[in-house]
Amino acid sequence: MAPGPEVSGIDIYLRIKPVQRASTRLAFDTTENKIKFVIPRNEAAGLVTNRRGHFEFRFNGILTAEAKQDEVFERVARPAVMGAMSGYNGTIFAYGQTGSGKTFTITGGPERYVDRGIIPRSISAIFSEISKRADQQFTVHISYLEIYNNEGYDLLDAEREIKAMEDLQQVHLGEADDGTVSYRNLSMYRANNEEEALNLLFLGDTNRTISETPMNMASSRSHCIFTIHVEGRKVGEDLVRRSKLNLVDLAGYQRVPKKGVDRTTHREAKYINLSLHYLKQVIIARQEKAMGMNRPHIPYRNSMMTMALKDSLGGNCRTTMVATVNSAQDQLDESISTCRFAQRVAMVRNTVLLNEELDPSLMIRRLKQEVRELKEEIRLLKGEEEERGPLTPDEITRLQGTVGSHGDFHNDGARVQLPPYRPFIQQHMIRSDLDELLYDLGTWAAAVSPAATGAEAMVPKASSQDVALVASGSSSGSDGANRGGSGISPDHPVSGFGAHLLSYAEAAGWEATANWIRTGVSVMQSGPQVEDVQCGTQVSSGPWETAGYEPSAEG
Ligand SMILES: Nc1ncnc2c1ncn2[C@@H]1O[C@H](COP(=O)(O)OP(=O)(O)OP(=O)(O)O)[C@@H](O)[C@H]1O
Incomplete structure (x- = not known):
C-alpha cells in the first residue's frame, strides 16, 4: 500500500x-x-534598512x-x-x-x-x-x-x-x-x-x-x-x-x-x-x-x-x-x-x-499474458507439441532425405502420391518434434504408391473431408524464395489435395511454400471443423484426437 x-x-x-x-x-x-x-x-543607510545592523539567517x-x-x-x-x-x-x-x-x-x-x-x-x-x-x-x-x-x-x-x-x-x-x-x-x-x-x-x-x-x-x-x-x-x-x-x-x-x-x-x-x-x-x-x-x-x-x-x-x-x-x-x-x-x-x-496508480493497460497486458501461459500449460498437459520456429535448412534436407528414401522421389516437380485417407486428425506438424515427424513421414511415405515421382509429398485429396499432412519434400527446393506469405511456388505445381491444402493455408494466412506449410497449429481437421482451426498455437474445441494419425481403411 x-x-x-x-x-x-x-x-x-x-x-x-x-x-x-x-x-x-x-x-x-x-x-x-x-x-x-x-x-x-552608518553603512546600513541605503542598504536594506538603517534600523538594524545585524542580520542572521539559517x-x-x-x-x-x-x-x-x-x-x-x-x-x-x-x-x-x-x-x-x-x-x-x-x-x-x-x-x-x-x-x-x-x-x-x-x-x-x-x-x-x-x-x-x-x-x-x-x-x-x-x-x-x-x-x-x-x-x-x-x-x-x-x-x-x-x-x-x-x-x-x-x-x-x-x-x-x-x-x-x-x-x-x-x-x-x-x-x-x-x-x-x-x-x-x-x-x-x-x-x-x-x-x-x-x-x-x-x-x-x-x-x-x-x-x-x-x-x-x-x-x-x-x-x-x-x-x-x-x-x-x-x-x-x-x-x-x-x-x-x-x-x-x-x-x-x-x-x-x-x-x-x-x-x-x-x-x-x-x-x-x-x-x-x-x-x-x-x-x-x-x-x-x-x-x-x-x-x-x-x-x-x-x-x-x-x-x-x-x-x-x-x-x-x-x-x-x-x-x-x-x-x-x-x-x-x-x-x-x-x-x-x-x-x-x-x-x-x-x-x-507517492504518485502511484494501477495502469489498466498494463493490467490487460499482464492478464493476456497469463491467459497465454495458461493455454500453453493446458496444451502441454494434453500432450500437444511445443511450438517451434520454421525448419532449418538442415532439417529440411533431412526431411527431404527421409521422405525421398521411402518414396520414389524425384526432383523434377512431379508429386509423390499418397493414398487417400479417410477423415482423420493429424496431430504432427512440421513444428512438432522433428524426429517424430520424420518417423510419421517415413511411415506415410512407405505407403506411397510406386507411381509417385515427385518433389512434393502430399496427402492427395480423397474427398473434401480429407485432412492433409502438411509437409512436403522437394529435393530441388530451396524454401528461401517462397518463405513467408503463401509463397507457393509456381515452379512446383501442386494439385489434388495438396492444392486444396495450400489454398486453404493461403486463405488462413499461413506461411507456406512448395516445401512446407507452417500453420502454427498442430492439428488440421476436415469438414465443418476446418473453420475452427485457428492460426495460432491453440485449436478451438472439437472432437480432437491426440497424437498420431491413422491411415484410413481405404489407405
Ligand atoms: N559558483 C560559481 N563558480 C564559478 N562561477 C560562477 C559561480 N556562480 C556564477 N558564476 C559565474 O558568474 C556569471 C553569472 O552567473 P549566472 O549567469 O549563473 O548568473 P544568474 O544568476 O543566472 O544571472 P541572470 O539572472 O542574469 O541570468 C557566469 O559567468 C557564471 O559562470
Whole structure:
C-alpha cells in the first residue's frame, strides 16, 4: 500500500558566488548553517534598512564559494532525483539576484565539464540509476518551458530556430479539477538514454532568450523549467509510479538604470521583476497559511511563473530552493533580501504524495499474458507439441532425405502420391518434434504408391473431408524464395489435395511454400471443423484426437 501524504517544508540552501573581493560584513557558520551580515549603522543607510545592523539567517545547508558543482549536486539535488525515481515529484529552483549564479547552479558553466550543473548531473544520475535497477522498467520524457514576458514558449519547439518569437506557438497553462497544472502546446520528448536527454537540454539552452545586462554578460531574460518526467514500475507489476522533476532557473531581479537601456530590456526587466513580486506574494500567502492565518486565496494566477510553480509551492512536491548570493560589498542589500525571502519560502508546507496508480493497460497486458501461459500449460498437459520456429535448412534436407528414401522421389516437380485417407486428425506438424515427424513421414511415405515421382509429398485429396499432412519434400527446393506469405511456388505445381491444402493455408494466412506449410497449429481437421482451426498455437474445441494419425481403411 502506498504511504500516506507527508507534509514537508521547502528545504533552503544558500550558495555563495565566488568573487574577487568578498565583503567582510558577511560571515558563515557552516556547522550551524547560518549566515550573518554585520553592517555598521552608518553603512546600513541605503542598504536594506538603517534600523538594524545585524542580520542572521539559517538554512538547511550553506554552499560556500569553494563548493564545487558535484558537491552542490550531491547535497541539493540527489535526494530529489532519488525521490523522482521512487514516484515523488521534486522541484529545485534557484532564486537570486541577476548574476548571482542561478544558471551556473542549475545548468552549469559552459566552458568546463566539471562545471556542469544540476540538470546534466540529474540526467546522468537518473540513467545511471535506471541501469542499476534491473527489476524495474523506466521511461523518461523531457519538456522544457520558457516563460518570457509572462508568455509560455516551448524551448524544444523545432520552429524555434526559424521563427520570430512573436510567431511561435505559445504554451498555455490549464488547471485540472484537482488543482494540478497542465500544459497545452508543450512538447514532451522521450529520452532513451543520457545522450538523448542531454541533446534536448542542449537544444533548449540554445533556444533560450539571453541578453547582456550591466550585471551579467549572458543574463537570462526568462524563467525556465526543465522537467524530467519519470515513469517506473517493477517488472511484472501493474503499479506505475509517475513523477516530475522540475529544475527551475528563475530570471534574477533586475536593477534597470534609467538611461542607456533600450525599450526591450526595460520591458523584459519589468516582467521579470513583476513576476518575482508575485512569487513573493504567493510565498507570503503560503507562509501565513502555514502559520494558521486565514488565507483562503493564494494568488498563483497573477503570473504564469507562479502558476507553473503552483504544485511546487504548496502542492504535491518535494521542493528545494537554492538562494544564490553575491558576497561583494555592493551586493549586500540584494543578498540580505534573497536570504530573507528564503526564510519565508522555508515556511511553505507541501503535501507530498507517492504518485502511484494501477495502469489498466498494463493490467490487460499482464492478464493476456497469463491467459497465454495458461493455454500453453493446458496444451502441454494434453500432450500437444511445443511450438517451434520454421525448419532449418538442415532439417529440411533431412526431411527431404527421409521422405525421398521411402518414396520414389524425384526432383523434377512431379508429386509423390499418397493414398487417400479417410477423415482423420493429424496431430504432427512440421513444428512438432522433428524426429517424430520424420518417423510419421517415413511411415506415410512407405505407403506411397510406386507411381509417385515427385518433389512434393502430399496427402492427395480423397474427398473434401480429407485432412492433409502438411509437409512436403522437394529435393530441388530451396524454401528461401517462397518463405513467408503463401509463397507457393509456381515452379512446383501442386494439385489434388495438396492444392486444396495450400489454398486453404493461403486463405488462413499461413506461411507456406512448395516445401512446407507452417500453420502454427498442430492439428488440421476436415469438414465443418476446418473453420475452427485457428492460426495460432491453440485449436478451438472439437472432437480432437491426440497424437498420431491413422491411415484410413481405404489407405
Ligand atoms: N559558483 C560559481 N563558480 C564559478 N562561477 C560562477 C559561480 N556562480 C556564477 N558564476 C559565474 O558568474 C556569471 C553569472 O552567473 P549566472 O549567469 O549563473 O548568473 P544568474 O544568476 O543566472 O544571472 P541572470 O539572472 O542574469 O541570468 C557566469 O559567468 C557564471 O559562470
